[in-house]
Amino acid sequence: MTFGEYIREIREEKQLLLREVASQMNIDTALLSKIERGTRLARKEQAEALAKALKQNKNELLQFWMADKIVFMLKEEKNITEILKIAEQNIIRLSKKNKN
Amino acid sequence: MTFGEYIREIREEKQLLLREVASQMNIDTALLSKIERGTRLARKEQAEALAKALKQNKNELLQFWMADKIVFMLKEEKNITEILKIAEQNIIRLSKKNKN
DNA sequence: TTTGACTTGTCAATAATTGTCTAATGTAAG
């Protein structure tokens, strides 16, 4: 489930209009449309504003948001599984290093 | 193994100086130093130039490079494993969708 | 038609990044 799919689903469940949600977020309707359709990435503050406007758990929503950014970065690559594996190992290793 | 660690290791094995490799890449020594130390991300063309200068397999090196970019993006996050899982699922799903 | 919801393309404004310069630091040899 992408970030855009996720927030569109919730918005429609709640029967809110793009312009209602966009207004709460202080952005243009067109921009929110693009975010939902995945042609634009939201900014972090926008993702947070969305959580508020849609009354969703902020952390869960931010996970989808962050995953989307990774997808966007990797979408042209091959060996994606291998790349993600390396990335995860490095993050784990770096976080251990920072504790020392 | 991060991208920077990887290329520094190879450079030192081959007993090359920063300025020698940097010169082949047409960049400043200082910039290569930063790339090796991970305080700057290389650009894709630079990663490719490095593969050439160090006579390494380009794809393998680009995997480390791409993994580094992900690490850079995720380093402040929690639930990293979960985020990576969502990202991988979405990429797989999107690639299937594009085949249709 | 008309209306309202949504989408698309464009582009100036804004923000992020890149690469170089200079100066600093480290280090081994004389």
Added chain:
DNA sequence: CTTACATTAGACAATTATTGACAAGTCAAA
């Protein structure tokens, strides 16, 4: 200690990329 050379750090202009708004477009229901 000097000197010489390799590497690193900080700062900044230049280059790129992202952002958000606007206007014009599509689409579906009345």
